[in-house]
Amino acid sequence: MIIANYLSDSWISLIVVPYASSKIYTNTKYNNTWVGWAESATKDDLPNIFTAQLGTSNLEGNHATTIKGLWNSFPENQVFACNLVDSNNFCVCGYIYGNHKYGAVLYLAFNDCGIVKCNNGTFSDTKL
Incomplete structure (x- = not known):
C-alpha cells in the first residue's frame, strides 16, 4: 500500500496492490x-488488433492516410489499441462510434505522431 497526503488530512490518496494479485x-x-x-485498467483491458487482421501496412509513410484507409476496420464503441508493423513500427489507439462517422485515433511513430479525427464522416488531422 502507498499512502500520500497533503496538508494533514485534507487530501489523502491510497494505492493498493493486493497480495498475489496483478490488480491496482x-x-x-x-x-x-x-x-x-x-480498479486501474491495464493494457490487457484494451482489445488488441493487429496488421494481419487489418490487411494493410503503412507503406507510403503517411500515417494519417493509412489511418483514414483503415478507419472502418477499427472496432466501434470500444477503446482499442493496435500495432501496425512496417518499417515505421507505429501504433494507434482510439475510440470510434456512430457507425464509424465519429471518433479520434492517436497514432505514434518514430518519425511522425498525430491524431486523426472524424466528425460526421469528415476527417481532419492534427500533428503532434
Whole structure:
C-alpha cells in the first residue's frame, strides 16, 4: 500500500496492490470525502488488433492516410489499441462510434505522431 497526503488530512490518496494479485486499486479523500475505490485498467483491458487482421501496412509513410484507409476496420464503441508493423513500427489507439462517422485515433511513430479525427464522416488531422 502507498499512502500520500497533503496538508494533514485534507487530501489523502491510497494505492493498493493486493497480495498475489496483478490488480491496482486507488481511493482518494478530498475535503473529508472519500471518492471510493476504483480498479486501474491495464493494457490487457484494451482489445488488441493487429496488421494481419487489418490487411494493410503503412507503406507510403503517411500515417494519417493509412489511418483514414483503415478507419472502418477499427472496432466501434470500444477503446482499442493496435500495432501496425512496417518499417515505421507505429501504433494507434482510439475510440470510434456512430457507425464509424465519429471518433479520434492517436497514432505514434518514430518519425511522425498525430491524431486523426472524424466528425460526421469528415476527417481532419492534427500533428503532434
